Amino acid sequence: MSTKVNEYLAERQRSAASPEIAHQWVELEDLYTKKLWHQLTLKLKDFIQDGGCSGPNELFEMYERFLSDFEHRINPLSLVEIVLRVVGDIKDPSKAIEFLEGIGAKVKGSLEAAILCETEIGTTKLECGDLVAVKALIRSTGDRLETVDTVSFIHARFYNLSSRYYMLTSAHAEYYRDALRYLGCIEMDDIPVEERRDRAFKLSIAAILGDGVYNFGELLAHPILSSLQETEHQWLVDLLYAFNSGSLPKFYELRPRWESQHDLVQSEAKLLEKIRLLCIMELTFTRPSTNRSIPFQVIADASQISLKQVEFLVMKALSLGLVKGTIDEVKQLVNMTWVQPRVLDLSQIQGMCQRLDEWSKNVKQTIHMIEDHSPELLA
Structure with missing residues (x-):
């Protein structure tokens, strides 16, 4: 065991806020001593998740004095997951980006870890208002993400970043696409109710305003839209159904409601x-x-x-x-x-079922007609 690591772990055990946290530091030390890197990684992730390092700069100090000693021995993706917590302790955005870039260089051999690291860099740059850099990062990282076979939380973090960027740049169609992709990567129960309503509202506006968006069925079938039911924005759901069915009477009927939304009023000709x-x-x-x-x-x-x-x-x-x-x-x-x-929405599916029934009846009538006239045809 490194002497510096030994000193750090001893300090943490003495200064622990509770006997339980002190015991967890002892467990971390034991796993480190035995070089059980996988078990140590899992334990450290849980420890951080449960707030074991909750004081000012404790996470960053933990990285510098403990994790950095064995980071090359653990799974790169797990390393980045832990680092995403650590970077929250760095208040200076430029230093946070520099730190993440250093981690990115260490995990570049792992596609998923590198993408996750780049996504966090993009998120930090977005919060700094560097939209040009974020645009370039989304383009390059998005191409690499397409090569990842399975959908995971990495996709969720990337699509959350890209949808936020497109929202800020008023790229409605792109926001609509990636915001729906984000929702497809997470569980609805993980989203707070207020955030669900906010996302449902923005998605609805983006669908209506988005160039080339003529398919509303996926959004209408998504459970997030139910968060607008019985709220002041219920009219947006009704407006989506009006667009989906191409109903001009319903569109004009809802006009007093959608006129309260400046973006829609400004684009009335486009909406028509x-x-x-x-x-x-x-x-x-x-x-x-x-x-x-x-x-x-x-x-x-x-x-x-x-x-x-x-x-x-x-x-x-x-x-x-x-x-x-x-x-x-x-x-x-x-x-x-x-x-x-x-x-299709439910009413459109019902209409399709009726047409299939009619088609089936016509086919049966044709079959019966052929059967009735088959002797004449054969003769």
Whole structure:
């Protein structure tokens, strides 16, 4: 055992706040003496988690005088997990980043440990307002994260960082994507109720404002949205359902509520275009596959635009890849052949079930007809 480590452990045992903590320091010393590095790592993580080093600078001192002596012998990812606690003792952000960069150099042989370390560096830089550096880090680290096979808390920490960055830069679509990814990496019960409501509110706004976001089903099916039920922001859930179904009447009905949100008012023209595009998607989806020739007048009535504007709106939907089909200007028809897949809400699933039932009946009728006429066909 190192003499310096021995002196440190003896000091900690004498100055422990309670006999129980003193006993835990004795256990740590015993594991260190026996060179049981794995058991020592687990014990140290639990000890720190339970507040064994809760005094000012105690965690950083523990690292410098104890952990640094055997850090090269333990699992790199576990080392970074412990270091994430230690770095909280460093009040100067520049020194915290320098410390983390030093740890990063030591664990660079482990992809997950390196990513976790880089994510913490990015978090510190974000809190300092260095958005340019955070953007570059998210891009480089995100590419490396894609190569990690299993989803873990490392993904959660990275997506929390990236979603916070996109929120600060008003990148609504990117925030929506990564905030949902973050929620997919954690348990809902681990999020306090107030934070759930805040995240649900921001996710809803981002979904509505996000460029290229035409699929609301995943958010509507997520349990976090229930945190807005029976609150002052219940209208946001109703607005999401209006967009998801392309309902212009519901959109205007909710106008007195969404006008209280400055971002939505400023983007009213953009919101109208989005909900009209979703209206075309819904019209295509709800029609039987054998009858997807939609008259211009039907589209105009549903999307509340003039006949002259229908062709432009349909061309916009075609160019975005939301639907596929052709426009017959002479017959004033749009012949749809495909609509972009999306996550469905319960009412849409019920509608699909009804269409499947109808399709099944038609198939059975066709089978019976063939059976009835089979003698004639064979003859």
